[in-house]
Amino acid sequence: MRSRTPLYVVAILLASLPTVARAQPDAAPAPPPADDAARSPAAPSGTTMPVLKKDEGVAYPAQALADGIHDTIEVRLVLTIDAAGTVTNAVVDVPVGHGFDEAALEAARKLVFDPATRDGRPVAAKFRYLYRFEPPPSILSGRVVSFVGERPLGGAVVVVRDAAGNEQTVAADASGAWRIDGIPAGTYHVTVTAPGRAPHEADQTLQPGEEVTAIDRLAPAKPAEPPPDAGVDVEEVEVRGEAPPREVTKRTLEQREINRIPGTGGDALRSLQSLPGVGRPPALAGILLVRGAAPEDSVYFVDGTPVPIVYHFGGLSSVVPTEMIGKIDFYPGNFSTQYGRAMGGVVNVGLLDPAADKLHGLAEVDLIDSRVLAQGPIGDTGWRFAVAGRRSYIDTWLGPVLKAANAGINITPVYYDYQGILERDLDKHSSIRFAFFGSDDKIDVLTSNVDSGEPTLTGAISSHTGFWRGQGLYKNRVSDTTELRVVAAVGQDYVDFNAGSINFSLTDTQISSRAEISQKLNPRLTMDVGVDLLFAPYTVSAVLPPLPKPGQPTAGPFSEQMTKATQTSGTINLPAAYIEWEATPWRGARIVPGIRLDYTQLYSSGAGTWDLDPRLTVRQDVTTSPRTTIKGGVGLFSQPPQAQEANIVFGMPNLTDNRCYQYDLGVEREFTRNIEASVEGFYKQLDNLVEQGYGNTGTGVIYGGETMIRYKPDSRFFGWIAYTLSRSMRRVAPGMPLELFEYDETHILTLVGSYRLGRGWEIGARFRLVSGYLYTPETYGFYDENVGTYLPLEAYPQYGSRLPMFTSLDIRVDKTWKFPWGQIGAYLDVLNVYNAANVDGISYDFNNTHTAYANDLPILPSLGFRVEM
């Protein structure tokens, strides 16, 4: 029919860029619809109609994509061309909006025709012209790697089958990557196979214009047929362009990056310190400084269960070893309502899914600790397990070293951690997992040399901290529209600290539960409803000096201050509920409004307090290829007082939660498949802050910007440049000055890169440049005769001076030897390669008349070995 209607020309045009939504890539003029043909005037005898000579094409309009339009759209134009075949006028016959009309008109004006003729002479003509905009195609891509070690599996065969049974087959290249461009939207069944590997199958659903990238980790082939419900692969699916996070900023590090960031010893959680917005912690301080917040303002979870610490003492390593971590999600601010009780950042560590094909083992040794891991299936039961343990042995060599140096002190630091996982897929849609994990840090110090400034820190000093959790996790995709996730845990936190006549002991039982139902109400709206419960009976006993007021000089060494004692028990009750809607009202948009209701009861007697925290996150793609997203968020974040702040003896009664209003605005852009950049500004307004000795009198402001240019891992390289500029200020109480907060770090620049040289060699480097710490200068002051020590005259206000800039270059070299049974790896991780004399603090002589810089770690090589099977 179309070919019989020469007055109507339908052009479906190729897109100019391969990944953008475009008009249908069909160069041939399409026949006009029947009804148009019926209304067309017949060509008089001896007359020829114009013939299309030049067509530059037209793209599916971005506005339409932004408006959520992804259907086939037709736009009818009335064109007037002159006797030369040039379009002199174009008018939309029936407007359709969403940018289609404008796109069609703009394209039509560039059309060039051979003119119509009458009796062989060119003549002007007026006719109808139809543009048909087909929804842009999608891209399905992926990477196939080995389960252990994530080695690329080049040559793996990927079969993609659509709903009609049509198949496309591609092979992964040497880097394990594969890609199918121009694939129509829809649901596809993807089967990945590789020689000697267990196959993997999964369904992937693509929206128009969307690129979905699947990372398939294939385990070695099973010796026997597995039970039908036993999965063998761990798969991460990244959805680009259409499934952004519920938060403004969510940073996820891949295993390859975690393992290879120089200066971290391959430690997963230490790698977080290389991300934008994360400050440099003081040497040997296992804390995370996020966007100018205090360390206690950030919270840590293991699969949704809160844990009290993430680092062993000194920040030497994480309490969960890298090998037991499947992924780390880090939210520097403005996070979802599913998280609460924090004003800083959120770190959620996801434990790995145990291997299902066969038994795997791993052992690693370095100068600090040793660790082992085993995982695999339990017979044919369908259950999978993973167990791991780690112990440091600093104590075995530090004592003799100190003794040989005649240091007059003996220090025996020991830490260990352990993890166990038992997991099973109940059916195709549900799984259950039991996990047990914990950590224990113990430091004993024995010295007869007295620190004259604080004599109590003499003799036998001991610190023992730890926690354990028993956790159950149940996930069920109840239907295509309903998902359920429940995690519950019971455990214990404990702290014991003794130094001379002061001591502190805390034991609390942690009972926590988190449940979330995600209900897809319609294709454009999902509702997430959840509860987040924490119930903690505790016992605390303490004999401690009074805590100093913020901003005030100390009253002297606590060795001579009147100590305070408490021995109490009680229960902390922190239930919360939240609801969140994920709306995608138009193409490229995601609007996530939510609200969280927290109840805080810190005292066994008396009523608690309620906090209602509304939050809103908005993301909007403004271009699709390369994808550019504008994002923003605003929200209220409440945080309960710390345990010591709420203690009736050491703190104050009737405290309410700290509050923080957070505002974020930023842009993300993907330049290529591997290169992306983001810029984000943040502003945090703090009030109702708990200040020791004052109450909820504190206020503050934190503002700044952070940017990251990242090359995502490919077969050879990964790296990023991250820079943060920020300012953090606090006011203790009304009428007092607004002053720099002690954790303010103005500039944080981090450059990371790692390159695979081949033959198992990989080399990486990290460079850091960070503003120096704030400190309070001290000068000659007073003599405390009771203790026999000089007390300094402290500059006022506190933290008014800054130490010199910190710079450090760290280099890591890895070598891997492969064997049929597995692989052996070795690495050399050198911290501070050029031995920069970075300043970590100020040392003063006994009466504060002379000073010297106390330096951070000098060049420090670390050697490690790993065996994987």
Place this chain on the structure above:
Amino acid sequence: MRARGALGGAALVAAAAWVALSCAPSGFADPSTIDTVRILASSASEPYAKPGDTVTVQVLAYDGRPSKPAPMAVFWLPFECVNPEDDAYYACFEQFARGEAGADAGADAGADAGAGAGADAGAGAGADAGAGADAGAGAGAGADAGAGLVAGRDLTPLLIAGPSMTVTVPADIITAHTPVQGTAPYGLIILFNFACAGHLEYTPPDPSNANPQQIPIGCFDAAENALGPDDFVFGFTRIYASETITDVNPVITQVDAPGGPFAVDAGTTSTVTVAICTDSTVSKCPHIAVGPIIAPPVAGREVWADFFSTAGQFTSDARLLYGATTGSVGAPSATDDGFEAPPDAGAQLMWMVVHDDHNGASWVTVPLNVQ
């Protein structure tokens, strides 16, 4: 319970302690070497007093300057700072500036100051702290202290001179103290003293500076030059008052040293002889072990000894004798300090000051003969 802060804090404290104890700064002057004007300690007749008690505090000061353009003298502020806010010594400065010095305190202090000075002059061998003790001056000081605070005015005539001061603990000191949760009721008196090789003047606080530590008293020479750390020490001492807590000063019975142990009599021992050091490398100098031997303290007290000398060098400037939970560290061989003799022969002095963590203190002076 939200223990995150507590866990992190404890780990941080332990790590900090580890670093502090294992990475002592080097290249600084030895605090044990007395080569400037120094206050070394003070000792109250009752480390923990009761309301209404009369307490005498003695101070041990020494002028170790190689040259002495003007003599050092010890003065007491005739001002009894009672129950300062948050028990902070610097909170007394505001009281002092407001002229809240009590007439009674001044009178008591002055009356006792002369006697104390005299007694101490005999006890503390070599100490010249007793010079200038004048009961009369002290008697009037309390009344004048508050009213006479004019910048640039020589306060010395208004102060109590001498190595000791006596105060009467107010009867209501405990009830007047803001109740503190978690501790038995108590009261606190803070006394201020100065070792100054010149005269003392009031230095009014800078109103544009909110620093609560601004030093209200300065030491000046005759030309009105402010004297620094070599010539001036601003000291203070606390006297706690409690109905329930008691403590006694440590009792030094002997001094362990080569040729000893040496008995302690009236705060001093007989002369200890050490061989001169002839090597330019200190570590190669003759090394002797010295240390105090004390009577068992009150149970649960942490007790340590500070070491000072006019020449030579100690291995540690302080050593632990008793741990609060672990008790005695051991025999003298476990608690003695190392001492390297100086390169020059002659008579020198050594002090061992024994503190406990409940305000108790006592000391012994050891004459040295380096030959």
